[in-house]
Amino acid sequence: MKHVQTVVREAAPAGPGVRRLVLADPDGWPLPKAKPGAHIDLYLPGGLVRAYSLCGDPAQADRYVVAVKRETAGRGGSAFVHDALAVGDALGVSLPRCTLPLAPDAAEHVFVAGGIGVTPFLPMALAAERAGTPWRLHLLHRDAPPLPDALAPLVETGRAVLHDTARAPRPALASLLGPAAPGRHAYCCGPAGMIADFEAATTDWPAGAAHVEHFVPPPLAPDPAACPFTLVLARSGREAALPAGAPLLPAIRALGAAVEASCEGGICGACRVRWLEGPPLHRDRVLSPAERERDLMACVAGCAGPRLVLDL
Known part of the structure; x- marks a missing residue:
């Protein structure tokens, strides 16, 4: 899992309850390119990972700009950004992901x-x-x-x-x-x-x-098509028997595979994994029908067959 080390170059209010951050490479190098509509994860203390959309000019390759609204009922990520993060602080971020791209054929x-x-x-x-x-x-x-x-x-x-x-x-x-x-x-x-x-x-x-x-993952009801299955990691050969509806992400990690995760609700695209044998149950809001033919989002996916083999 590749992370990008950045430093906070600017931090200032940007409307009621909103703080705007400008993040840059510590040595001034260009950052990995981001598509318009992309977001990044901020890796905060205490293991907090929070996704925020990039809101700067996509032509400016030397910075990532995010705007964070303070959420009084949140889990602590926005409070840290508002109250503790300062100009000059180091901050790890993910590579940009784009789950809301501009339609290339749009008029x-x-x-x-x-x-x-x-x-x-x-x-x-x-x-x-x-x-x-x-x-x-x-x-x-x-x-x-x-x-x-x-x-x-x-x-x-x-x-x-x-x-x-x-x-x-x-x-x-x-x-x-x-x-x-x-x-x-x-x-x-x-x-x-x-x-x-x-x-x-x-x-x-x-x-x-x-x-x-x-903004936040929508609630997911139990899927009636879920059934007990054997989870198999193809590269290591490790496997585990799981009951119907069992969460996939913790089971993958228990078998020793590292999978990136952020929202854990099927909306951010961080935990994308290629599947080899299924069929999986797709409950994310990210993948297109064509992408689901080869990939799944491990945080919300299940299985509708006896085996689910992942390329891990």
């Missing part, structure tokens, strides 16, 4: 964000602008928006529209998205209720034209 992009969910769309909007692809950004927020300095030039062009739901009712997402149209792709990142409304508004859109990224 138009429509982004809908809720609060701090705007972060992945800032670099995506810049990339679309440079590619000459039309785009629109709708940000729904309460009172002052996050990252006002980054949003200001986009608002001035009229491409980004702010909707303060403390002053007016939340607009219907269908009215912001418009109807399905050839080449139109829509993207949403925000709280669970907004994503549910977005998915309802795009139910009749063509397959693959609507894209979402979750």
Whole structure:
């Protein structure tokens, strides 16, 4: 598992309850390239691993920029970033992963964000602008928006529209998205209720034209197709008998294989593993149907057959 060592070059407020970090290589070298819409994991003290979207200009190869909202009911990661992390501190991060890429064949992009969910769309909007692809950004927020300095030039062009739901009712997402149209792709990142409304508004859109990224993993109900199975690690030959519905990630680790993990809820893409024999049960929100033919997300996957053989 490859980690990148960075140092905090800047740390400053960026809207209510939001802290913006600029991370750089300690010696000033370019960082591994990130696609617009990508995120990285921050490796924090106490074994905390937290994923945050990159929100800086994707053309700036010498830095990663993240914006962290303080979560009062969180598990301690955002509190550490706000209260303890200082300019000059060393910070390990993961290689960038992109589970919300810009559709390469799109004729138009429509982004809908809720609060701090705007972060992945800032670099995506810049990339679309440079590619000459039309785009629109709708940000729904309460009172002052996050990252006002980054949003200001986009608002001035009229491409980004702010909707303060403390002053007016939340607009219907269908009215912001418009109807399905050839080449139109829509993207949403925000709280669970907004994503549910977005998915309802795009139910009749063509397959693959609507894209979402979750703040937190959605709850997963037991899968009735799960059955007892033997987990096999192909490279070591180690195996274990598991009951139906048993979590896969701890079993893999108990057999001695190291698998990266962050959200442990099927939304970040960190624990991607190639499977060789199955069939697996896919319960993630990351992999496409084609990707599921060869890969699974170990944090939420199960098995619908007697054996699950992984390339580990």
